[in-house]
Amino acid sequence: MDIQWYPGHMAKTRRLVLENMKLVDVVIEVLDARIPSSSRNPEINKIGGQKPRLVVLNKSGLADPEKTRLWLDLFRASGFCAAAVDALQGRGMREIPALVRELAAPKMAELASSGRRSRAPRCMVLGIPNVGKSLLINKLVGRGAARTGDKPGVTRGRQWIRVAGSIDLMDTPGILWPKLEDREAAFRLAATGAIKEEVYDFYAVAGKLARWLAENRPEALRERYKLDLLPSGQEELLEAIGAARGYYLSGGVVDTTKSARTVLKEFREGRLGRYTLDEPGSPGIASS
Ligand SMILES: Nc1nc2c(ncn2[C@@H]2O[C@H](COP(=O)(O)OP(=O)(O)O)[C@@H](O)[C@H]2O)c(=O)[nH]1
Ligand SMILES: [Mg+2]
Numbered sequence: 001m002d003i004q005w006y007p008g009h010m011a012k013t014r015r016l017v018l019e020n021m022k023l024v025d026v027v028i029e030v031l032d033a034r035i036p037s038s039s040r041n042p043e044i045n046k047i048g049g050q051k052p053r054l055v056v057l058n059k060s061g062l063a064d065p066e067k068t069r070l071w072l073d074l075f076r077a078s079g080f081c082a083a084a085v086d087a088l089q090g091r092g093m094r095e096i097p098a099l100v101r102e103l104a105a106p107k108m109a110e111l112a113s114s115g116r117r118s119r120a121p122r123c124m125v126l127g128i129p130n131v132g133k134s135l136l137i138n139k140l141v142g143r144g145a146a147r148t149g150d151k152p153g154v155t156r157g158r159q160w161i162r163v164a165g166s167i168d169l170m171d172t173p174g175i176l177w178p179k180l181e182d183r184e185a186a187f188r189l190a191a192t193g194a195i196k197e198e199v200y201d202f203y204a205v206a207g208k209l210a211r212w213l214a215e216n217r218p219e220a221l222r223e224r225y226k227l228d229l230l231p232s233g234q235e236e237l238l239e240a241i242g243a244a245r246g247y248y249l250s251g252g253v254v255d256t257t258k259s260a261r262t263v264l265k266e267f268r269e270g271r272l273g274r275y276t277l278d279e280p281g282s283p284g285i286a287s288s
Pocket of ligand 1: 059088128131132
């Protein structure tokens, strides 16, 4: 599995985010609850700097609830404010503005004591592609939210939106690059759909995922694909799944390419169950 990210793109991405960072009081770092460590940008602590940060574990409806609780505890123990949400189902979203307000309170008090005009705290959503930043912003903003045009903005077109009557949210998220040097993290990013299919071998990822499921949740695989026995090899697993589904090529050969697509798709849709691929406690969550 060889997954690339382009350095030019990465430098530009970092610059854009850092410029916008100057304007905000609170950073909302969005992670995928299924891979809270692998979906983290490797330089987030440098980029997030000293700004108060809310860590949001999104897509929690697809993740193992017990492991999500453990991950939240770990983030909190590392000094972060953390919340689990599901932007698609709308779960946990209502608490976000209050948490942002709480995190911004010291800064707001400082502004007030220095005699500055009071204003709403400003926040920005940050994260690697596909963790649900856009959906989260849309759900926070909802319909009919007022755009406040008289605020500073680095890039033209960037706007602040008043959310829940009390915080200003930058309407465009800060996009960070994924952690691809770590092969295991890259596999988990690919398996959950965080990186584009053009840049990895979906067949290898599906095979490895089938193996992971066979080892960790054999009953889920057996039940979903009506299998009595689970072979131990990746190729054999994809063959068994294809045969069970009736995916045959001419000559009676199992179409394992089709099984690979099926496993990936059904895993990502949560049809195989709720999983967290990053064990709570994996490295990469240290506070700045
Ligand atoms: N199941 C589930 N899917 C989500 C959630 N949030 C986002 N998605 C889906 O994940 C994909 C990427 O979301 P998007 O907001 O475009 O991610 P972005 O690249 O970070 O802006 C879309 O298909 C969303 O519908 C969530 O909480 N639960
Ligand atoms: Mg987006």
